[in-house]
Amino acid sequence: MSGEKNLKVALLGCGTVGAQVARILLEDANELASRSGAGLQLIGIAVRNLETKRDVDLPIQLFTTDALGLIEQADVVIELLGGLDPAGQYIAAALSKGASVITGNKALIALKGAELNEVAAGSGAQLRYEAAVAGAIPILRPIADSLAGDHITKVMGIVNGTTNFILDAMDTTGAAFDDVLAEAQALGYAEADPTADVGGHDAAAKAAILASLAFHTTVSSEQVSTQGITEVTAEDVAAAAEAGYVIKLLAIAEQGEAGISVRVYPALIRRGHPLATVHGAFNAVFVEAENAGDLMFYGAGAGGNATASAVMGDVVAVARQIAAGAPLPNGSVHQSPRMLDFDAITTRYWIGLSVKDQSGVLAAIATVFGEHGVSIQSMSQQGDADSGAQLRILTHQGTESALASTVEALKALDAVHSVLSVMRVEGN
């Protein structure tokens, strides 16, 4: 079956992932042709600088700086440059002329996915981006296809390896955020400028993509309420551990009667929850669906080889469609989402308070919760002779607005020195 058709493949970018994609395309050409029903010929690799040293030895004649010229000749374009610009223009150029595109560019897809999907639909080209979320883990296609006959109600993902590495190390060693971040940077798990990771922005882009596919709509990364992990302290982690919880940065997409909520924040997960067993830089996506129940997808979230695997899965899928002469099945109607205000989401709160160690304090605090209609699930106190007592309070379910105003009222209490931390609790 191989050799019937030959598809010209252009690769844009030759970094950690791109170099592995090029290697696989060259090394496994026969096998890929047999699996795709079409030959996949790597016709060129567009890079910014021809002199840069690559991770893999690749034929020098493949390299070019003329990305648009390369795209012009291609049937399939693999974009692994990252960033919004010029990646976005290149993808649009490829799709408009009918070339299918595979990309791992989460920032771009989370911001411009709907627009690019329309360009693809206009020319009959395909746009695929499995590598954009959770690296090697097949998650987008299962959500979009395998669960297409079900109703997904919630997606909770550990989708950023850097922050999971940091939080896991804090949990294991008891170290402070700054120390673990420095170690992660030394080990190459965190970048010199870690803002995109620890600020939750990378996870927010992935949350937007997950929400769009899970709920058959278009959510942009700008619609994601985002909080990073920079304020998570060693004390939070220790107190959570004592209560039987672990803190994870979660990308959450939730759909209820009232609308869709997409958010990123550090949250407590009980130790017995499948997401709690995700260690180091691994990723996992937990999916709750009406009929399927609870599902989890687990694997490596980054790394050249792992991400290249996801890219190549998309390449074979695209090639199979082209080889079969098949237009892309596209029955989904993408409606604008009815977004829920962050204030209206329902979660549980875990509140750390520094309070005066005197009688009547607990009663005053309990009264504040009662006045705001928030009920307390558990309360634990740690005494401290010098600075008073520390309280950790776990609430039952409440709306964000009720919980947040409870915290405001607690701050104003005479008996409360300060609010040490406020975190949400997720998972059953």
Next chain:
Amino acid sequence: MSGEKNLKVALLGCGTVGAQVARILLEDANELASRSGAGLQLIGIAVRNLETKRDVDLPIQLFTTDALGLIEQADVVIELLGGLDPAGQYIAAALSKGASVITGNKALIALKGAELNEVAAGSGAQLRYEAAVAGAIPILRPIADSLAGDHITKVMGIVNGTTNFILDAMDTTGAAFDDVLAEAQALGYAEADPTADVGGHDAAAKAAILASLAFHTTVSSEQVSTQGITEVTAEDVAAAAEAGYVIKLLAIAEQGEAGISVRVYPALIRRGHPLATVHGAFNAVFVEAENAGDLMFYGAGAGGNATASAVMGDVVAVARQIAAGAPLPNGSVHQSPRMLDFDAITTRYWIGLSVKDQSGVLAAIATVFGEHGVSIQSMSQQGDADSGAQLRILTHQGTESALASTVEALKALDAVHSVLSVMRVEGN
């Protein structure tokens, strides 16, 4: 986009899963049409007995006993009768006339999948069976499609909920196999005749399907070396726990230089392995791929709603292809597998021995291992005044033939009363 095309859907069987599929087709008709790009009209439900009480209230006029008559009018046939006969004839009849088929019939697919795939290819119809393995968990499509650009080296699945429920309960409570089985039967987790589950045959069918898709070949359930869990004792479970392991029934498909091995047996998994965290009747499939690394897919392995979710995912996929006027992309070349003899597989052994409590015993035993070229990783002894001592020996990697002949030689040793158990160890 909905309403452009209308597909006539025939349902064969209305048991636990079938009733839920019918409910979803009727309840979610509009949404399914919008997601598929085609209307999905349930034209009838073929059952053996019209009088049987169903789990869901369904319009009585849908029911018929004339399966072949129903198939004749259908564009899409959902087969949920189970069993080889007449399900196989019905599926063949549907595929030959060009109707696409969705089935959850693992026994049939594991035995006749290749044949039925050929019938489908001949008429351009589609044959899908996501529900056949691991219930709600999207696993077949990720393996066949998402990982199509990678090389899968090993698949290890907990794919039978009944046996996982039993082994998990034995691990948690320390109870004996027979007692837990009786409890599982009382709770509805095990059938009155549990042979297919506890004998490993259900898992073997799923192993064959996983191997076929993972390695782009055709493995039949008859080619699967199968051992059930009936001989796993409370002592085995306790000794494994003490050594930091848990016993799970694994469906294993492995591909190495020398060939493909597909096997089912109870094996020790260390507690830190992701598969060890799979409790109760849950399923999980662990996949090792050259580029993607380690992946795990986790979820409910059975139940009407969960399995119906997998069926409906396939229904929407089939409908999308038909609505798009797209032939099924089918680039995979299915070669006959080069099967590895069971004797040639490489694993680690965990051997329980009852031995004489006297000097020189350990030396005699160690000599036997040395003579067979098998090296010992660890050995632990539990004394017992009456019956001598119990030894648990964990080996390093060895071939099945070397390990098995070591055990034979141990049996012949004067110092060995009996071999209490032999189990393999899987996972890193």
